[in-house]
Amino acid sequence: MLTAALFAAALSLATxxxxxxHSPFDALLKAHVRGGLVDYDxxxxxxxxxxxxxxxxKTDPASLNKADALALWINAYNAYTIQLINAHNERESIRNINKSFGVVKAYGPWKEKLAVVGGRAYSLDEIEQDIIRKRFAEPRIHFALVCAAMGCPPLRSEAYAGATLDAQLDDQARQFLLQSPTKNRVDVSARVAYLSPIFVEFRDYIKDFGGSQxxxxxxIARYFPAGAERDLLNxxxxxxxxxEYNWSLNIMRAYTSPRGS
Known part of the structure; x- marks a missing residue:
């Protein structure tokens, strides 16, 4: 009986x-995110x-298949980034959180261990660098993880899900590369690719895209329509x-109509 019980327990762990x-988060994103801008309040x-x-x-990521686990970690990163902004009541830039002043050195926003997943506390940096990048080797996460800055890819108005993750990540890539000319664009006549620092300057992210320009x-060429831009990139x-990377908060500001209108 004991052997059978142990076998059943082992099987449940392996399956x-x-x-x-993620339905609650999905509903909140649909209601409070517009064009990548967030109603933090x-x-x-x-x-x-x-x-x-x-x-x-309460969710153990190790109990999930690979796609479901990656979707969970992306959602956790984005949700806890929102929580970080609100916990510090920051409304200008995430870089103001835990900021160093002169000789007083602070640890910055990405080192604060406020994200609890599977019963363990993580910093946003640990989620991105130690878990997502190391365990999943998926370059498209750079189009999905949103650090609350205008320079980031837009926060998606829906939660990520394992069943649709591949299509969602491809769509995020197209949005970031094709719909944000201040961040990414290609000038064929000048043979210049204007790219976000995410691709070539931040940390060692360039390694995730092969290691060279x-x-x-x-x-990124695969996300461009067939034509001169794709050919140049290839x-x-x-x-x-x-x-230039814009670190202003990706906040949905209240609209005030012009006086007299």
Whole structure:
């Protein structure tokens, strides 16, 4: 009997568990994110958001299949970034959080261990660098993880899910590369690719895209329509110029109509 019980327990550990529900987060994103801009106050007021974070704390990512686990970690990163902004009541830039002043050195926003997943506390940096990048080797996460800055890819108005993750990541790549000319664009006549610092300057992210400007070009070319831009990127014969990264908060500001209108 004991052997049978141990076998059943081992089998349950080896079998991927059903994907957790991200429906509460999905509903909040649909309601409070427009064009990548976030209504942080609405998230702060929503009891459903607190409940969703509590559900992440109880979910063991190791019990999930690879796609479901990656979707969970991406959602956790984005949800806890929103929570970080609200916990510090920051409304200008994430870089103001835990900021160093002169000789007083602080640890910055990405080192604060506020994200609880599967019963363990993580910093946003640990989720991205130690878990997502190391365990999943998926370059498209750079189009999905949103650090609350205008320079980031837009926050998606839906939660990620394992069943649709591949299509969602491809769509995020196209949005970031084709719909944000201040961040990424290709000038065929000048043979210049204007690219976000995400591809060539931040940390060692360039390694995720092959390690060189030429491999970055070939990687992102697949998201461009057939034509001169894609051909140039695939050729590797272009110059990269890095666009300016906007660290302003990706906040949905209240609209005030012009006086007298």
């Amino acid at each position: 991927p568990q059903p994907a957790p529900s 609405a998230f702060g007021r929503a009891p459903e958001f607190k409940a969703y974070l509590a559900s992440l704390a 030429a491999t970055v070009g070939r990687y 050729s590797g014969r272009f110059t990269v110029r890095v666009t």
